Amino acid sequence: xxxxxxxxxxxxxxxxxxxxxxxxxxxxxxKLGLTGTKYGCGIGECGSCTVLIDGEPALSCLTLAIEVxxxxxxxxxxxxxxxxxxxxxxFLDQGAVQCGFCTPGMIIMAKYLLNKKRNPTEKEIKEHxxxxxxxxxxxINIIKAIKEAAEKMQNSNVKAISKxx
Amino acid sequence: MYINRVNTKILPxxxxxxxxxTVSEAASILNRYGEEVRILAGGTxxxxxxxxxxxxxxxxxxxxxxEELRFIEDRSGEIGVGAATKLSELVGSEIxxxxxxxxxxxxxxxxxxxxxxxGTIGGNLCNASPASDLAPPLLVLNTSVKAYSSSxxxxxxxxxxxxxxxxTVLKPDELLVEIKIPCPPEGTGMSFLKVARxxxxxxxxxxxxxxxxxxxxxxxxxxxxxxxxxxxxxLFQTEKILLGSEFTDGKIERAVQTASxxxxxxxxxxxxxxxxxxVSKVLVRRALKKAYERVKEGEING
Numbered sequence: 001x002x003x004x005x006x007x008x009x010x011x012x013x014x015x016x017x018x019x020x021x022x023x024x025x026x027x028x029x030x031k032l033g034l035t036g037t038k039y040g041c042g043i044g045e046c047g048s049c050t051v052l053i054d055g056e057p058a059l060s061c062l063t064l065a066i067e068v069x070x071x072x073x074x075x076x077x078x079x080x081x082x083x084x085x086x087x088x089x090x091f092l093d094q095g096a097v098q099c100g101f102c103t104p105g106m107i108i109m110a111k112y113l114l115n116k117k118r119n120p121t122e123k124e125i126k127e128h129x130x131x132x133x134x135x136x137x138x139x140i141n142i143i144k145a146i147k148e149a150a151e152k153m154q155n156s157n158v159k160a161i162s163k164x165x
Numbered sequence: 166m167y168i169n170r171v172n173t174k175i176l177p178x179x180x181x182x183x184x185x186x187t188v189s190e191a192a193s194i195l196n197r198y199g200e201e202v203r204i205l206a207g208g209t210x211x212x213x214x215x216x217x218x219x220x221x222x223x224x225x226x227x228x229x230x231x232e233e234l235r236f237i238e239d240r241s242g243e244i245g246v247g248a249a250t251k252l253s254e255l256v257g258s259e260i261x262x263x264x265x266x267x268x269x270x271x272x273x274x275x276x277x278x279x280x281x282x283x284g285t286i287g288g289n290l291c292n293a294s295p296a297s298d299l300a301p302p303l304l305v306l307n308t309s310v311k312a313y314s315s316s317x318x319x320x321x322x323x324x325x326x327x328x329x330x331x332x333t334v335l336k337p338d339e340l341l342v343e344i345k346i347p348c349p350p351e352g353t354g355m356s357f358l359k360v361a362r363x364x365x366x367x368x369x370x371x372x373x374x375x376x377x378x379x380x381x382x383x384x385x386x387x388x389x390x391x392x393x394x395x396x397x398x399x400l401f402q403t404e405k406i407l408l409g410s411e412f413t414d415g416k417i418e419r420a421v422q423t424a425s426x427x428x429x430x431x432x433x434x435x436x437x438x439x440x441x442x443x444v445s446k447v448l449v450r451r452a453l454k455k456a457y458e459r460v461k462e463g464e465i466n467g
Contacts, residue, residue: 003182019175020182020225023212026174042173043213045365050279056253057279061174062208066182067227109278130365131277 005069009034010078018065025049025060028075036076036104040133047132050105051075057112076104079111086156087111087149096145098136105132110146118157119150176215184227188313191228191340196315198224199337205229206249206288209280234287234342237261246344248287248310252299253278255286264348267355267373271302274359274371287341290326293333293396294367296435300327300397301373302357303346304389311343312336320345327396353377353385354460356452360444362435368392369436370444374452376407378460383407388420388449393428393441402427403449417453424449 002017009032016031028034028051040048042061049061052074079085087110090096097103106129113120113128120128125146126139134142185191195202203222205211206229214220228234234249239260246255255261255272262269275281275289275298289299290310300323308323312335326333335341349355359371370392377385386407388400403424410416430441 019179021176021179023174023176026172030174039174042216044209044276044280047277047279056282058283059209059279062212062283064182064205064208064212064225064227067184067229112278128278131279 003066005066007068007070008072010074016065020064020066022065023061024051024063024065024068024073027065028060028073034075034077038101038104040101045133046102046105047109047129048102048105050108050132052108052112055112055115057109074108074111076107079107085111086152087114087146090145090149090152091142094141094145094148096137096141102132102134102136106134106142110149113146114150114153118154120146122147173216176212177218178215178221180222181224182227183224184230186230186232188231188233188340188342189315191226191231192313192315192338194224194226195338195340202226202337204288204291204340206291207251207284209276209284210288210292210294228287228340229285239264242348244346244348246286246346248341248343249285250287252276252281252284252286252289256281265302265306265346267302267357267375268299268306268346270357271298271359271371271373274298274357274364277365286344290323290344291333291335291341293327293329293331295330295394295396296367296371296392297397298357298359298368298371298391301371301389301391302355303344304397304399305355305373305375305387306346306349307387308347309345310341311345312339313342314339318342324399329395349375350377350385352460352463354456354458354463356455356459358448358452358455360448367435370430370441370448372445372448372452374449374456376412376453376456376460378412378457381411381413383410383412388424388452390424390428390445390448392435393430393445395429398428400424400427400449407453412457417450420453421446421450 006015028037038048040046044059044062050057051060109128183194201223205225205227228249234247236247237258238245252272309320311320355375357373359368361368372390375387386404391397403420406420425442425446430438432438
């Protein structure tokens with residue numbers, strides 16, 4: 001006995017039948033085929049299933065699919081615009097990706113942080129990725145990558161402004 | 166522990182789902198289905214338990230969409246917080262930061278950015294975890310909570326709210342709607358401290374302190390701890406040691422000793438009873454000193 005929900009995923013309107021006991025991650029990965037979002041611990045410890053719901057980070061493994069009726073979701077697939085986003089580029093530059101399993105969640109958190117704050121401190125970066133477990137890199141390069149992404153963003157803004165002038 | 170190994174992305178329990186828009190609708194659902202309903206106010210505790218089949222609700226009542234349960238209001242002498250207010254909204258609130266800094270600190274100490282963006286103050290209290298980070302500061306602030314049902318409202322002092330792990334005095338037809346927090350008297354110094362394995366984890370022990378002095382005499386002293394008893398508790402015996410006497414190192418040490426005897430810790434997955442007793446001494450000592458420093462800072466700045 002499913003129910004139809006309508007929501008936006010990465011800018012596209014979707015209409016899908018869901019069961020009340022179905023978790024959002026099942027819809028994202030299983031029904032929409034957006035397998036960039038990873039399913040790790042399933043109990044809110046690892047952060048690898050993080051997506052943005054109405055611009056705020058949430059764990060898709062602890063959100064009922066039925067709850068997102070009418071809302072807007074961004075997954076890792078929605079971060080890149082034609083080419084890689086500057087955060088994704090910075091992760092590659094800094095060697096912040098090893099096995100890659102935590103990377104989508106890390107990048108979603110970086111995106112959320114940089115949307116709020118152009119020039120975050122190291123403390124703020126750490127605070128924002130502390131709910132995302134990485135067992136390969138030791139976090140150092142991930143932090144460097146987020147800093148680099150912030151700098152690139154600022155530089156490109158300066159360029160954009162000087163062009164306008 | 167049962168886990169659906171075929172697809173853990175679907176909960177192993179089937180239930181009927183309600184998402185009312187008003188408190189009175191929610192109350193009538195509770196009135197109708199009572200004990201068979203579980204309230205979804207965040208999901209970071211409830212859905213984990215459903216996943217593990219520790220609870221098997223027939224009905225789930227999502228209160229996240231009830232706008233009238235989401236507010237932070239500065240009334241004269243009291244801050245009112247709607248039960249479905251997210252922890253991230255508490256952390257971001259200027260009212261809380263300014264008037265109840267100890268609650269701001271405690272809310273910031275909960276989980277991760279994602280968890281705080283999902284979890285709510287009402288969910289944190291109704292989950293009735295002995296390790297709740299919000300309960301100790303709310304206890305030292307003399308908080309009451311308001312419950313609503315189809316037959317009326319009642320206000321319950323938080324001190325009387327918790328019965329045991331996962332158990333509160335709420336009746337099956339009652340919904341927690343509001344947290345009423347009296348502003349502490351001018352000049353009160355407060356602190357919150359927590360020890361956990363990592364900063365993401367639940368507390369092995371936590372403590373909140375509120376003190377006020379007249380000269381060096383303690384005029385107000387409230388101490389509460391979490392994760393050291395079946396519920397978050399006030400340490401009344403310990404408070405009595407300090408109340409009415411001079412705030413000296415000797416008195417602090419007597420209070421610290423009393424605290425370690427007054428608590429009733431157990432050994433569980435996160436810590437041992439022995440460790441909790443020892444670390445409680447450190448926590449109470451540090452929290453008292455930090456609260457004292459803040460009283461003094463307030464005197465200089467204020």
